[in-house]
Amino acid sequence: MSRIAVFADVHGNMPALEAVLSDIAAQRVDEVLVGGDLVGRGPEGSRVVRRIVGEGWPCVRGNHEDYLLGFRFRRVPEKWWKLPEWSAARWMAAELNEEDVHYIDSLPLSLTSVLEPDLRLVHASPASTREGLGSWTEEERLREFLAAQEEGLLVCAHTHRPMVRRVGDALVVNVGAVGLPFNRDTRAQYAIFERRTAQPGADGWKVELRQVSYDLGEIFSIYDSSGFLRAGGITTQLLRLELEHATSFLVPFIEWAQARGLRPENSALERFRQEFDPAAPLAPFFSRLDRIRRAN
Ligand SMILES: [Fe+2]
Numbered sequence: 001m002s003r004i005a006v007f008a009d010v011h012g013n014m015p016a017l018e019a020v021l022s023d024i025a026a027q028r029v030d031e032v033l034v035g036g037d038l039v040g041r042g043p044e045g046s047r048v049v050r051r052i053v054g055e056g057w058p059c060v061r062g063n064h065e066d067y068l069l070g071f072r073f074r075r076v077p078e079k080w081w082k083l084p085e086w087s088a089a090r091w092m093a094a095e096l097n098e099e100d101v102h103y104i105d106s107l108p109l110s111l112t113s114v115l116e117p118d119l120r121l122v123h124a125s126p127a128s129t130r131e132g133l134g135s136w137t138e139e140e141r142l143r144e145f146l147a148a149q150e151e152g153l154l155v156c157a158h159t160h161r162p163m164v165r166r167v168g169d170a171l172v173v174n175v176g177a178v179g180l181p182f183n184r185d186t187r188a189q190y191a192i193f194e195r196r197t198a199q200p201g202a203d204g205w206k207v208e209l210r211q212v213s214y215d216l217g218e219i220f221s222i223y224d225s226s227g228f229l230r231a232g233g234i235t236t237q238l239l240r241l242e243l244e245h246a247t248s249f250l251v252p253f254i255e256w257a258q259a260r261g262l263r264p265e266n267s268a269l270e271r272f273r274q275e276f277d278p279a280a281p282l283a284p285f286f287s288r289l290d291r292i293r294r295a296n
């Protein structure tokens with residue numbers, strides 16, 4: 001029976017990727033599949049792409065591939081070329097070489113395992129590279145996706161939060177993130193799927209969510225030495241905090257700044273840190289922002 005490793009959301013974090021690849025090498029798997037977001041939100045997108053291309057592993061396209069292609073192909077709004085909050089994205093897009101751009105532009109939205117055709121992989125959901133599937137997703141929505149595919153196992157990523165959900169006879173698994181987890185566990189995360197019987201669907205699969213420790217200090221020093229930290233302004237400050245706390249900072253900060261009527265700049269960060277507790281659940285924070293917006 002086959003063992004298949006699936007990882008995703010590397011986000012230009014080579015130390016995290018190296019840690020996961022060493023772990024995969026020790027796990028004796030038969031196939032490796034990659035769930036997209038190789039680039040974006042991190043300093044070494046090109047090295048990550050080169051490594052995946054070199055290994056020849058099949059990969060799907062994530063929303064961050066699309067964001068950076070938007071800059072490379074000049075498809076983004078004109079003001080994004082000037083606004084400081086997009087300086088990190090401009091830097092990451094410029095860091096990719098022509099071959100990298102060609103490769104990420106060629107990636108499919110979805111693929112199935114060669115060894116086990118019961119496994120379908122997408123970046124976020126079968127409908128979109130930005131619709132994250134998580135514990136909050138209505139079961140009805142998952143049933144729609146499963147009814148539209150022949151495979152009994154739907155594998156996804158994008159939310160940076162691992163999840164295993166059985167839906168009827170089928171299984172939906174989010175493998176979490178290698179390079180930027182949001183589940184308050186700073187380790188690099190991925191999954192191994194073992195096909196136990198020929199039977200399609202949930203009963204035929206054993207799923208193992210894996211967590212691999214690595215030295216965060218290494219990625220922080222690459223932030224510095226590559227010039228990413230300097231060039232990326234507020235965005236790279238927030239990404240560094242995301243790595244450190246393994247939770248979302250960038251989106252809460254941008255929404256908070258909008259609600260408070262502030263420019264999303266370094267000068268607002270201290271006040272944000274006073275109002276945002278990274279250890280607390282996110283939903284009440286966003287509800288508070290809604291109340292502030294309504295009161296204004
Ligand atoms: Fe991602």
Ligand SMILES: [Fe+2]
Pocket residue numbers: 037062063064123124129158159
């Ligand atoms: Fe994504």
